[in-house]
Amino acid sequence: MALSKKFSSDGKTCTVKFTVSKEAANGAKSISIAGDWNSWSSTSDQLKEGKKGDFSISITLETGKEYQFRYLFDGSRWDNDWAADKYIPAPFSSTDNSVVVCIPEEKKTTKKASKKEN
Numbered sequence: 001m002a003l004s005k006k007f008s009s010d011g012k013t014c015t016v017k018f019t020v021s022k023e024a025a026n027g028a029k030s031i032s033i034a035g036d037w038n039s040w041s042s043t044s045d046q047l048k049e050g051k052k053g054d055f056s057i058s059i060t061l062e063t064g065k066e067y068q069f070r071y072l073f074d075g076s077r078w079d080n081d082w083a084a085d086k087y088i089p090a091p092f093s094s095t096d097n098s099v100v101v102c103i104p105e106e107k108k109t110t111k112k113a114s115k116k117e118n
Contacts, residue, residue, distance in 0.1 A: 002019045002021070002081075003017070003018060003085070003100055004017045007063060011063055012062070012063060013060050013061065014062075014063050015058050015060045016100055016102070018056060018057050018059065019054055019055070022053030025054070025073070026073075028055075028077075031047040031073055031074075032071070033045045033071055034069065036067045036069070037061055042072045063103065066101045067100050067102065068088065069081070080096060080097070080098040081098040084098035086101070
């Protein structure tokens with residue numbers, strides 16, 4: 001699994017490419033992604049299968065936020081992204097949710113520096 005991010009030139013959006021490798025898909029026929037941006041819909045964001053058997057989707061998100069998400073394999077098995085930026089406990093189960101952080105590096109550094117000054 002992998003996440004790659006590309007921030008817009010105006011800094012307002014971040015396009016995140018979510019990829020599930022063929023090995024991680026483990027024979028799945030369909031994979032969807034549910035998260036904060038789609039009200040946890042298990043059907044609205046379907047990953048597309050590539051020629052080599054990997055699955056991916058690119059989603060444009062607002063910057064300055066963190067988004068929780070999970071993958072749904074074949075409509076029955078939930079899993080986290082092994083390459084997520086971090087994990088936090090899910091509010092309604094005993095599992096964790098994956099998190100993608102859509103904050104440009106320079107803003108993270110600036111926030112850390114201002115906290116140290118206080």
